[in-house]
Amino acid sequence: APTTPGTPAVTGSDANSISLGWAASTDDVGVTAYDVYNGTALAATVTTPSATVGNLAPDTSYTFTVRARDAAGNVSPASGPVTGRTKPGGTNPGALKIGYFTQWSIYARGYSVKKLDTSGSAGRLTTLNYAFANIHPTTKQCFITNKAAGNDSDPNAGDGAGDAWADYGKGWDAGNSVAGTTDTWDQKLAGNFNQLKQLKAKYPNLRIQISIGGWSYSKWFSDAAATDASRKALVSSCIDMYIKGNLPVIDGRGGAGSAAGIFDGIDLDWEWPNSDGHLGNVFRPADKANYTLLAQEFRRQLDALGATTGKHYSLSAFLPADPAKITAGIDVPGLFGAFDFATIQGYDYHGAWEMTTNQQSALKVAAGDPSTPDRRFSSEIAINAYVNGGAPKSKLTLGIPFYGRGWTGVPRGTTNGLFQSATGPAPGSYENGFEDYHKLKDLAAGGGYTLYRDPVAGFAYLYNGTVLYTYDDPTEIARKTAWIKSQGLAGAMVWSFDGDTASGELMAAVDNGLR
Structure with a gap:
């Protein structure tokens, strides 16, 4: 037997x-x-x-x-x-509430893992994605370096290779630590990873995933997915480094098993298969088939590990909203067979890379949208593309932005700045054309801006006669989460926590709206 x-x-x-x-x-x-x-x-x-x-x-x-x-x-x-x-009954008690914590949020924005706890956001989440892991330009495997801290030991890494100091090198004092303890010089694990470990101890039902790629780190996905051998090597390296926790030793931190038990799964953020993304990204027609094979290889290796540990390791993805990108690079039935769930990009529909103001995260295309038909984007269009392609609604989550996109040099016209020409991106605190929600909230409260809404299309924007910012606030999130429930979707994802207020009001709106 x-x-x-x-x-x-x-x-x-x-x-x-x-x-x-x-x-x-x-x-x-x-x-x-x-x-x-x-x-x-x-x-x-x-x-x-x-x-x-x-x-x-x-x-x-x-x-x-x-x-x-x-x-x-x-x-x-x-x-x-x-x-x-089982969980208590309700309108949607099993809804997924997913959010991204960005590696770099600890710098200019001063947003630490502890703030997930003090804001109440951690207790409202089902899944936290840590952004981002990178793929090595030569080996095409997961890797970590200390380039951002000026200590890059890998000459092949290239600019923007990673930040091991933020991940597991930085020491946190008691006042800024989830557990209220001060990191010591001889700890093998410090930085954000150790704070996530402490957060997980406080919230044992919270699942934490490592996200691979993103806008800046998707350059080598196509090469890594190109052959059976390269797929196996990438998957094995990512599981070894993040799931098994075998971090490279950098400045005395890391080592075998040093990050074991932190990450419960992997999130694939390939932006975009067989479509252009960040300048210089590699992409090819074979990406569509190879992405499915890559996801299936992740599923196989994660399940094989789970067979030895008795644990299910989740696999998810962040997928494009543009129907053209879906057609070009997404094998919907093949991919969703491997994923536990996938988030559909619910934002960046329009922005200051265009010279006409528009919405960035509307549920439906607004009346009067001057875009050509192939450039009219909405959550409804995106979700329908996946459902019609065979994706189960029980595995679909919709992305919600905790930031806005904006333009300057915008005339009022007859629409209070909407669908008007612009001269360039609006001024932003960290990037022109981009602003965190908590700063936009301050502008709405007393910065000379007027708030406008389109309750039919489902979006809001601020306008002061020159600058226009389109964004989501608690009212729009309530509208959006009601739509998510009406469509029978699995839940919502947010990008990213550092844009929220200190009290976590946007995450609270997501949580309340999905109950």
């Missing part, structure tokens, strides 16, 4: 289901199935060491065991039991 499966662990739950993972059994002729029992009743039969048991009552405890079967019909002893509880 097969060996006894590992005692299951509860890896997730909602009002009507509980997800389980366990260490795999071994057998001389091969394990063919696992039977999951809810008490004495057979609840599920699966072929991998993880399962989701559905059709459960809200706010109720259930006890599960697992037995393995082999090709000869032999059955293992029952695993140890595990008890899990």
